[in-house]
Amino acid sequence: MIRILLLDDHAIVRSGYRRLVDAEPDMRVMAEAATVDEAYAAARDIALDVAMVDLSLRGASGIEAIRRILARAPGIRVLVLSMHDSPGFVTQAFRAGAVGYLTKSSDPGELIGAIRQVAGGRRVLSPDVAQALANAAIEKDDVLSRLTPREFEVLRMAASGESPPRIASQMHLSHKTVLNHLSAVRQKLDTESDFSLLRLAARHGLVELPTPSSLPC
Numbered sequence: 001m002i003r004i005l006l007l008d009d010h011a012i013v014r015s016g017y018r019r020l021v022d023a024e025p026d027m028r029v030m031a032e033a034a035t036v037d038e039a040y041a042a043a044r045d046i047a048l049d050v051a052m053v054d055l056s057l058r059g060a061s062g063i064e065a066i067r068r069i070l071a072r073a074p075g076i077r078v079l080v081l082s083m084h085d086s087p088g089f090v091t092q093a094f095r096a097g098a099v100g101y102l103t104k105s106s107d108p109g110e111l112i113g114a115i116r117q118v119a120g121g122r123r124v125l126s127p128d129v130a131q132a133l134a135n136a137a138i139e140k141d142d143v144l145s146r147l148t149p150r151e152f153e154v155l156r157m158a159a160s161g162e163s164p165p166r167i168a169s170q171m172h173l174s175h176k177t178v179l180n181h182l183s184a185v186r187q188k189l190d191t192e193s194d195f196s197l198l199r200l201a202a203r204h205g206l207v208e209l210p211t212p213s214s215l216p217c
Contacts, residue, residue, distance in 0.1 A: 002027045002119045003047060005076075007039040007065055008054040017052065017081075020108055027115060036065040036170075043073045050119050053098070055082040055089055059170040063089075063153045066096040077118045081111070085132045086205035088144030088152070090125075096149040100124035144204055146188045154181040159201035 004021055006014045006029055018029045031042035035057065042048070051069055055062035066078050079100035080093045090101050100118040102111060106126045114124045125133070144152060150171075157167045164178045171178070191197040201207050 002115060003030045003049045004028065004115070005031045005033065005039060005042050005046070005048050005051040005069075007033045007036075007051060007057075007062065008081075009034045009057045013054075020111070021115070024112060027112075036060045036062075036068060039065050040068045040072060043069045043076060048073065048076050050115055051076050051078045052115070053078055053080050055080060055084055055093065061153060061156060063092050063096050063149050063156075064171055066093060066098055067149055070097040077121065079114055079118045079124070081106075084205060085128050087133050087135075088204045088206065090129055090133060091145045092147070092149050092152040101129050102126040103128050143189060143200070144206075147185060151181050151185050151188070154178060155185045155197070155201060156206045158182060159198050159207045 004027060006017050008014050008017070011034070014032050018032070021027045021029050030048060031046050033039040033042055036059070039051065039053070043051070051066075053062040053065055053069075057065070062080065062082070066080075069076055069078065077100070078098040079102065080098050081102050081104055082089065082093075083104050084090075085103050093101055099121070100114050100123065102114055102124070103126050105128065106114075110126065114126075117124045147155065153171065154167055157170065158164075162170070164182070165175055167173070168175045168178045186197060189197065189200055191200060198207070
């Protein structure tokens, strides 16, 4: 039996995954989580084989969840299920310890097959993710690969408007450590201002900048 943790901050999404997974004779959802802290607690208290992790969570993201889950239970295999197919997210998820990455546009059969492959220790990529990585390699446009997973997470949260104290609280870090990470990010990405850092983050899919039509009149 493949014992599974679902981490997604939308209850209706988790419900859909649970119905799909529990219909299989060799799989069972053992725990659900909406936050990184809840996922960490489940990994601490329950025997699990696979964690299905969304990256877009409120507060700290799935990148931080992967790191914390595996720090507690290194034997768990992490399968990312995300709306993001940008190379930056994919690269950082694997660096954090994931062994599979599917976009949420993948069909149910592909997901079930990926769970079995990941449980067996095999690496899995959905076709759209593999194509995005190939394109980035050809165009040499994956500058976010210069960052560590923790630096990537600090950048994502800062670009989303979180303050350093809030980032420190969400990631269980000191305020000084967060500032050091932000300094390292600016240096590695060669950005001279917060605005240029925000533009780079938007270009690589970490955040969306408002368009003129979306601004209030």
